[in-house]
Every structure is written in C-alpha cells, then in structure tokens.
Amino acid sequence: MEAALAAAEARSESIEFEQWVGQKADALMRFAYVLTGDRTLAEDAVQDALTTACARWARVSRADDPEAYVKRMVVNAHISWWRRFRRREAPVEDPVRSAPAAPDGAAARAESEEVWALCATLPDKQRAAVVLRFYEELSYAEIGVLLHCAEATARSHVHRALAALKTTLSKEGAEDA
Amino acid sequence: MPEHDPEQELGPKFASAFQNRADATEVSGSRMAAVARGRVRRRRQAVMSTAAAVLVVVAIGGAWNLTGSSSMNSETAGSAGDSKGATSDSGVQRTPEGVSSQPIAPQDTGCPAAHPILKAPATNAVPAGTGLDVSTPVSGLLACRYDLKRGALLGQQTYSPAIAQQVVDAIKPLPEMNSQLPVFKCAPQTAQPSEAIVLRFTTAAGIREIWVEYTGCNTPGFFTGSHTYGLFAAPLKLFMTGPVRPAGSTYLDALTGW
Numbered sequence: 033m034e035a036a037l038a039a040a041e042a043r044s045e046s047i048e049f050e051q052w053v054g055q056k057a058d059a060l061m062r063f064a065y066v067l068t069g070d071r072t073l074a075e076d077a078v079q080d081a082l083t084t085a086c087a088r089w090a091r092v093s094r095a096d097d098p099e100a101y102v103k104r105m106v107v108n109a110h111i112s113w114w115r116r117f118r119r120r121e122a123p124v125e126d127p128v129r130s131a132p133a134a135p136d137g138a139a140a141r142a143e144s145e146e147v148w149a150l151c152a153t154l155p156d157k158q159r160a161a162v163v164l165r166f167y168e169e170l171s172y173a174e175i176g177v178l179l180h181c182a183e184a185t186a187r188s189h190v191h192r193a194l195a196a197l198k199t200t201l202s203k204e205g206a207e208d209a
Numbered sequence: 210m211p212e213h214d215p216e217q218e219l220g221p222k223f224a225s226a227f228q229n230r231a232d233a234t235e236v237s238g239s240r241m242a243a244v245a246r247g248r249v250r251r252r253r254q255a256v257m258s259t260a261a262a263v264l265v266v267v268a269i270g271g272a273w274n275l276t277g278s279s280s281m282n283s284e285t286a287g288s289a290g291d292s293k294g295a296t297s298d299s300g301v302q303r304t305p306e307g308v309s310s311q312p313i314a315p316q317d318t319g320c321p322a323a324h325p326i327l328k329a330p331a332t333n334a335v336p337a338g339t340g341l342d343v344s345t346p347v348s349g350l351l352a353c354r355y356d357l358k359r360g361a362l363l364g365q366q367t368y369s370p371a372i373a374q375q376v377v378d379a380i381k382p383l384p385e386m387n388s389q390l391p392v393f394k395c396a397p398q399t400a401q402p403s404e405a406i407v408l409r410f411t412t413a414a415g416i417r418e419i420w421v422e423y424t425g426c427n428t429p430g431f432f433t434g435s436h437t438y439g440l441f442a443a444p445l446k447l448f449m450t451g452p453v454r455p456a457g458s459t460y461l462d463a464l465t466g467w
Contacts, residue, residue, distance in 0.1 A: 053242035062231035071234065082245040087252070140225075147226035166223040167231070194215040197222065 049089045053082060056099055064106050067163045069152050073110075081105035107164070107178050111156050143201070150200050154193055157181075161189035320353030320365040324407060327360045332405045332422040333432040340434030341410050341417035343381045347373045349411035354453040358403050364452025372447060373410055379444035380419065380431050387439035391463050393426035400427050406453055421445075424458040442467040 057078070064074035085092045085102050095101040151159055157179055164175045175186040325336055341347070350373035354363040368376075402425035410417050420432045422440075429440040440460055445467040449455070461467060 049246075050242045053245070057241050062234060065234050066227045066231050079241055079244060079248075082241050083248040083252075086242070086245040087249045141229075143222065144226040144229050147222050148230055151223075151226070162223055163227060166220050167227040191215065193223075194219045197219050198215060201219075201222075 048093060049086055060102060063103055066167050067110055067160060077106045077109045080109050104178055107160055111160055146200060147197060150197050158189045158193050161186050162193045165190050320351065320362050322362055324355060326355060326405055326407055326420055327357060332402050332420055333428055333437060335418060335420055335432050335434030337434060339418050341419050343377055345412050347377055347410040347412055349373050350376060351409040352448045352453040353407045353409060355405055357405055366451050366453050368448060376444050376447045379447060380438050383438040383441055385437050385439060387441055390429060390440060390460055395426040400425050404455060423460050426459055429460040
C-alpha cells in the first residue's frame with residue numbers, strides 16, 4: 033500500500049516537473065541568454081540547473097518561488113569557477129547579426145547593440161549583477177545573496193558597469209559629433 | 210547643474226538592451242525536462258555503480274585486513290625472541306587455518322603463568338583429573354609453551370575447534386613411543402627437559418590437558434596422565450606454529466615434517 037502511494041507520488045511529482053519546465057523553460061532560457069550572452073552557454077546553464085532541480089524537485093517545488101530558485105542555480109552555474117574554466121577556450125561561431133536592420137528606430141537599436149557589446153566585455157560577476165538589476169529588477173540585497181557577496185559589493189558591480197557604459201556612450205557621441 | 214543618478218539615467222538602456230535581446234532570441238525548452246530526467250537517471254545509475262564498486266573494494270579490503278590481523282595477533286601473542294622458531298624451513302611464516310584472531314589476555318583466558326608443569330617432577334606427571342581423554346570431543350585449543358628451567362611462559366596461541374579436534378585425532382592413533390627417534394645416553398642434568406608445551410583443550414567438562422615433551426633425553430611424547438603417545442610430526446605440525454613453535458630440540462631435530 034505504502035509502495036503504491038510512493039509510486040503515485042513519484043509519478044505526480046514527475047508530471048509536475050515536466051509541466052513546470054514546459055511553462056518556464058523559455059523564460060529561463062531568455063534569462064540565461066541575457067546572463068551569458070551566448071545561446072549555447074545559456075542552454076548548458078539552464079540544462080544543468082534543470083538537471084539539479086529535477087534531482088531535488090521535491091524540495092525545489094516546495095520553495096516560495098521555484099522559478100527564482102532555478103534562476104539562482106543558473107547564476108551559480110554561470111559564475112562558478114569550473115564553468116568559467118570550461119568556456120575559457122571554447123570555440124565560437126562567426127558573429128551574426130541577430131536583429132534585422134530597419135529604417136525605423138535605427139539609432140535606438142544601435143545604442144542597444146552598443147550596450148549588448150559592452151556587456152560582453154564585462155567580468156562575469158559584474159555582468160550578472162547588471163542583468164539581475166535591470167532584467168530581473170532585483171534589489172541590491174537580493175543580488176548580493178545570489179552572487180555570494182555583500183550588498184555594497186553588488187552595488188559596486190552595477191555602478192562600475194554603468195560607468196563603463198557612460199564612457200562608451202560618451203566616446204561614441206564624441207565620434208559622431 | 211544637479212548630478213544625475215547614473216542608474217536612473219543609464220539603467221533603462223541596459224533594461225531595454227536586455228529585453229530586446231531576450232525577445233529576439235529563439236528559444237526552445239521543449240525537451241529540457243526529458244533531458245534533465247535522463248541525466249538524473251544516468252547520474253543516479255553512475256552513483257549506484259560507484260557505490261557498489263566501493264562496497265566491493267571495502268569488503269575485499271576488510272577481509273584482507275581481517276586475515277592479516279589474525280596472523281599478526283597470533284604472532285604478537287608470543288614472546289619476541291621466538292621469531293626464528295616461528296618460521297618454517299622455507300622462511301615462510303606458518304599460520305594454520307582457523308587460528309583465532311582474538312588477542313589473548315594471559316591473566317584471564319590465556320596460559321597460566323604458574324602452571325603445574327613448572328613444578329611437576331616430570332613432564333609426564335599430568336595431575337589426575339586434568340588430562341584429556343582422547344575420545345572426548347573438543348571445542349577449542351590453547352597451546353602454552355613453557356621454559357621449564359626459568360619457569361616462564363614463552364608463548365601461547367589459540368586454535369579453532371576444527372584444529373583442536375584434528376590435533377586430538379592425530380594423537381589418538383599414535384603408538385606409545387616413536388622407535389625412529391634416537392636413543393640418547395646423557396648426564397642427569399642434561400636429561401632434564403628444558404621446554405614443554407601444554408595443550409589446553411576446551412571440552413564439555415572444562416579444560417583438559419595434554420603435555421608435550423620434546424627436549425631433554427628421557428621421555429619425549431604426548432602425555433595425558435593415563436596414556437603416553439610417542440612423539441610424531443603429524444600432530445606437532447598442527448599446533449607448533451607462531452610463538453609456540455620451538456627452534457628445535459634433540460628430538461625435533463630428528464623428526465621431519467613438523
């Protein structure tokens with residue numbers, strides 16, 4: 033009787049996981065892509081996080097916000113020393129323009145490209161802090177917890193990135209003028 | 210001019226850039242759950258396999274250590290000066306099957322330091338009621354090797370019930386004396402034995418003994434008090450191991466295969 037109940041529980045847990053991933057996978061992938069700046073890395077990070085979440089699904093599903101829990105796993109995976117070591121010499125594809133050129137809003141798109149290009153040059157933690165601040169709209173305290181650093185350090189990461197962006201945009205403006 | 214908060218000024222640019230990129234990205238997480246489940250299954254299988262392999266290795270190591278410690282304990286139970294006698298002709302330590310791995314506490318379950326053999330007028334003078342009737346089943350054996358001149362215990366060793374019974378069975382059919390042994394004529398002082406072994410068998414009635422004499426030049430053999438059996442190699446080789454194995458003697462030197 034108990035075995036049957038356990039099996040039924042495992043089955044429903046399994047279904048719940050599949051359903052949850054079906055609903056959240058795209059959002060997780062977008063977040064991971066913004067975080068890593070690379071689709072392959074994003075897939076790797078999300079898949080690893082989901083694998084870990086699957087193994088501990090009973091605990092993850094009981095969390096207040098399972099999506100935030102899994103995103104935290106993605107961030108942890110991205111900033112871990114092992115993953116940084118693995119991708120140190122990873123081959124990359126030729127750059128492709130993902131956003132099609134259009135006559136309208138060209139300037140805004142160019143600025144968006146500049147910001148994206150700048151993000152690619154930021155250190156992993158700085159970039160993660162910026163993504164968590166402006167894409168996920170987290171507080172500095174929450175960012176500090178996610179990045180395993182003090183709130184002041186999280187704030188410092190974001191402000192350095194902002195300073196770098198300001199410098200870049202100023203240079204661009206001067207060149208355009 | 211008031212200084213703008215860079216976060217308010219530039220933050221939206223980041224937010225906009227991220228949102229544009231995220232929206233423009235084609236993502237497909239359709240198979241991610243299945244892949245995750247497959248990976249978890251494989252990972253668990255790997256963990257189970259590794260755990261099983263570790264268990265096997267630990268079990269083999271444990272058994273190996275148990276065997277090793279058994280012979281070590283047997284050796285350390287004897288006196289330090291007997292290492293030479295504890296080796297066979299080929300130089301290999303003889304450790305019979307079934308030797309107990311339990312260390313012996315001489316004051317409790319081991320050989321008595323003041324054994325009657327040390328004060329007996331002769332090594333065949335087993336006190337009445339203490340000798341073993343060789344037809345009695347035995348369930349254990351403790352061999353005690355004594356220096357009769359100094360009155361000291363030289364070494365002791367325990368044996369399994371199987372070995373104990375084998376010793377008795379090997380003694381039982383022996384004749385009263387071994388005619389192959391040399392006959393010595395020696396002075397009274399050298400005729401006295403210098404060493405003897407007391408075999409203390411565990412029986413249903415308690416401890417029963419056989420005394421073994423193999424030194425001096427008078428009366429070699431196995432003594433139960435009521436019977437005398439000649440000194441032959443067959444029973445000797447079963448218990449003359451480790452600390453209770455003498456280096457040699459007038460009679461042992463004439464025997465082979467002990």
